[in-house]
Amino acid sequence: MALTAKDVDRFEAAMPRLEAVAYRLLGSVSEAEDAVQETFLRWQATDPHRIEVPEAWLTKVLTNLCLNQLASARVRRESYVGQWLPEPLLEGDPMLGPADTAEQRESVSFAVLTLMERLAPRERAAYVLREAFGYSHREIAGILEVGESAAQQLFHRARKHLAEGRARAEIDRAAARRVVEEFLAAATSGRTEPLVRLLTADARAIGAGGGKIPARAKAFEGAQAVATFLRGLFSPGPAKRALAGGSPGVYLTTANGGPAVVAVVDGRVVGIMCPEVTAEGIAAFRNQVNPDKLRRASARWAAADHGAPLFHAF
Known part of the structure; x- marks a missing residue:
């Protein structure tokens, strides 16, 4: 049926929250946007006047669309060329959603988004809805169509799995930024020893090129x-400059609530590195270089003045 202007306004008012939920559930901007668009089509196909609580109805529809998407995404990601990593979002992006509490900020951190790939779809949904958006266990049970005790179990299992994957304590944002500044100085020194001192013994570096940009599969x-x-x-290296389309300017900024190193060529973001900084040192580097997963970041970057880069990478 045709929606009234008021019905459209209701949906548009809910869109920022729906997009933020979908992004946390899927880790992909394009998939999140598709899920929100499909939710609108379902809203359009129903009679909104018969829905008592539109926000709850929209959240339930969106969440179940995302659960279906996660099931099929697992198959697609198994055939993904190289490592699969979420899509990073730069500071201020509304799709990041609420960041008022430590729990909300942690639930959208790049490290946690990566770890959430290990969760079962319903565990991930229970965690996101509870930790990031404050839904009660009863509300989550209604959304997932399970009993309240089952919803609690899903949430606690998710928290346990995520805690096991993040055994080290993180440090505050300002201290983390200082560590990343030290890392950049060490990385451009041409020496390995200063870098080793900043890393944990079991540090890892992962790159995602999606078959578009060369990245090590392991x-x-x-x-x-x-x-x-x-x-x-x-x-430095001419092959690198040719691949990137120039010599990237390197900036230190924020993505997904943590320090991020952004490489930019002619106003276009060509890579985002998200270090995982812990009290023991940098435990991981997750580098997104797949151009398909940098489009939103590039658009936001081009819309603001970021000044001169710290240096040019090569």
Whole structure:
């Protein structure tokens, strides 16, 4: 049936929250946008006047669309060329959603988004709805169509799995930024030893190129291997400049609530590195270089002035 202007306004008012839920559930901007669009089509096909609580109805429809998407996404990601990583979002992007509490900020961190890929779809939904958006266990039970105790179990299992994957304590944002500044200085020194000192013994470096940009299929593991890789990554080379379309300007900014190193060529973001900084050192580097997963970041970057880069990578 045709929607009234008021019905459309209701949906548009709910869109920012729906997009933020979908992004946390799927880790992909395009998939999140598709899920929200499909939710609108379902809204359009129903009679909104018969829905007592539109927000609850929209959240339930969206969540179940995302659950279906996650099931099929697992199959697609198994055939993904190289490592699969979520899509990073730069600071201020409304799709990041609420960030008022530590729990909300953690639920959208790049490290947690990556770890959430290990969760069963319903565990992920229970965690996101509870931790990031404050839904009660009863409300989550209604959305997932399970009993309230089952919803509680899903949430607690999700938290346990995520805690196991993040055994080290993180440090505050300002301290993390200082560590990343030290890393950038070490990475451009041409020496491996300063880098090794900043890493945990079991540090890892993962790159996602999606078959569009060369990236190693297997992660680099161990401080020495990661430091050697990073030293090479920032060393000059004509092949690298040709691949990137120029010499990338390197900026230190924020993505998904944490420090991020952004590489930019002619106003276009060509890579985002998200270091995982812990009290023991940098435990992981997750590098997104797939151009399909940098389009939104590029658009937001081009819309603002970021000044001069810290340096040019190569």
